[in-house]
Amino acid sequence: MTGSENGRRHTRDDVARTALRILDDYGLPDLTMRRLASALDVQPSALYWHFSNKQSLLAELADRIVTRATVPGPAPGGAARVHAEAAALRDALLAYRDGAEVVASTLALGLGSTVAHDRLAAAIAADGFDPNTARRAASTLLHFILGHVSHEQQRMQYDSLGVLADHTGSLRDEDDPAAEYAFGVGLLVSGLELSRSPA
Amino acid sequence: MTGSENGRRHTRDDVARTALRILDDYGLPDLTMRRLASALDVQPSALYWHFSNKQSLLAELADRIVTRATVPGPAPGGAARVHAEAAALRDALLAYRDGAEVVASTLALGLGSTVAHDRLAAAIAADGFDPNTARRAASTLLHFILGHVSHEQQRMQYDSLGVLADHTGSLRDEDDPAAEYAFGVGLLVSGLELSRSPA
DNA sequence: ACCTGAACACCGTTCAAGT
DNA sequence: ACCTGAACACCGTTCAAGT
8 A cells, every 4th residue: 555565476567567657657767676675575676586677677667658559440551551650659658657758768769669660560561652652751750759759758757846937948839739640640641642653 | 199188177078078079979878977077187076066967968968959950051931941941950950879869858948949840840830830830849749859969879879889670670661761851841731731721 | 476674885965064 | 145964855776584
């Protein structure tokens, strides 16, 4: 009840799940190995039996966050599928506090979690683009998505901290993040669509 | 000669310049307040007279990095200006080790450095788009730019560490980062261009 | 198979006090 | 105006040893 995960003897899955809970409840800066250990009623050193270091723990979390991204209902085709996939990915990132930053940081280090990129690339390829174009466009789209949602999430905790800082600064106009997001995705998809029939 | 900045009594500018040098030479993870202090031959606490905390120091560095971005020669117009501005921004970020991450992190926190966004927005507006569209497109473009260059720079230090990790993973196809970059920027610009004349 | 105990080598930040 | 000295409250990681 006090946050301790009693029962002794944990599995790798226990550790990851508890880490995900700390992430969601307190944010990435508060997800330390020592804090995680004490939530599991264990010494910090015990964690290194399950994960060789903090980075690989974060990679596991990124994987779990991104894997949850699935488009609901019957999958559409064409450009609509790309939009749906992008929306599902945003939802998945938003489902955990600082989710976008976790995924972005592990993606940057080249550790695991190529699944987000692959899903986007598949959706684009299914819209009739060659694999190479699909990969590059997916990469562009993913950079935008992670950047946008990171920004969105940082602003959330900033706002909830009460520090509005005059609202100047930031990128402005994040009044409706979902609309901003759709705008960005639409820009990319339109650009792709245009590249299909070179005038 | 040993890295100490002798002479005693520093200005805020000294501190920022030395920090920029440490950043470029050793990377963001090695830019600690204690390391910076010792490079200045000063106690860590002395830094807090010049900057109220590490975040505001990083904001200052981000500002300096981004301000260096200028398009060379006569400024073009239309879509070419957007491309030129994006290229100049990439060059500026690449000029310092981990430059993109520094800028991305301070931008996320809403501290300073709205200049990058403003320059992109101005270039887009000059191409004949309304200010609102220009701002949103600039934001999309900036997210892509920071994501792409961050990824590019992380890969640089990863490679220089000798840890190639099978080359699988990562976003693939970063064989020619400049070409990838141009592709992404082109996608965004094409999308914009298309939105101008709604069929 | 999973964990303890103790240590190593660090962090950012505050604050009274000095010159 | 700029800095010291000392402390506070932390980090991630290693490693021998225990059960």
